[in-house]
Amino acid sequence: QAGLTQPPSVSKGLRQTATLTCTGNSNNVGNQGAAWLQQHQGHPPKLLSYRNNNRPSGISERLSASRSGNTASLTITGLQPEDEADYYCSAWDSSLSARVFGGGTKLTVL
């Protein structure tokens, strides 16, 4: 099943801003919005944002999500060492009746 497209890696310096992107189509990101997940090595994914720009309680205000057409974005400001992780976007695909994921972006904080 078709997935969402994410860049494999992004590198930014400490305290800089990183913007991660996720491209889908009108049946998934463009229609249903996207969720963002963070995964540290050896741990399960953690929900950072749902339906594009809603943050669960406890998630840092340094994170913000948005969507333009079929592309969703996650912006992390003031990068900290603990932000170094894999980030996945995810959406429900209404034509496939399936959940689709991006391949993940490895964020490195230099």
Place this chain on the structure above:
Amino acid sequence: QVQLVQSGAEVKKPGASVKVSCKASGYTFTGYYMHWVRQAPGQGLEWMGWINPNSGGTNYAQKFQGRVTMTRDTSISTAYMELSRLRSDDTAVYYCARVMGWLRPGGDFDYWGQGTLVTVSS
């Protein structure tokens, strides 16, 4: 608080089956769809399907149809995922994940189990 606790690691031979459990607590089990997602070593997340804990209805990813069975036991608030005819490329960490929102099949996942490593090796 919401918790999803999965069963322990398994080692299986090719051709065998594996059944992973996911025990829910801290919420009304029958009110929230449960999905299963797997992650092969060093790879991304792959959706397998969902179960409606209220009705027992299921929806499986096309890739796994015919090999996967998702069930639940409401008396003990536990969901199960059984994968049959295992191959070496089924080696992965298998996660259960709860959908946020009352009886919404396609919603986002707000809680995840800790994962169960299934190793398929002869």
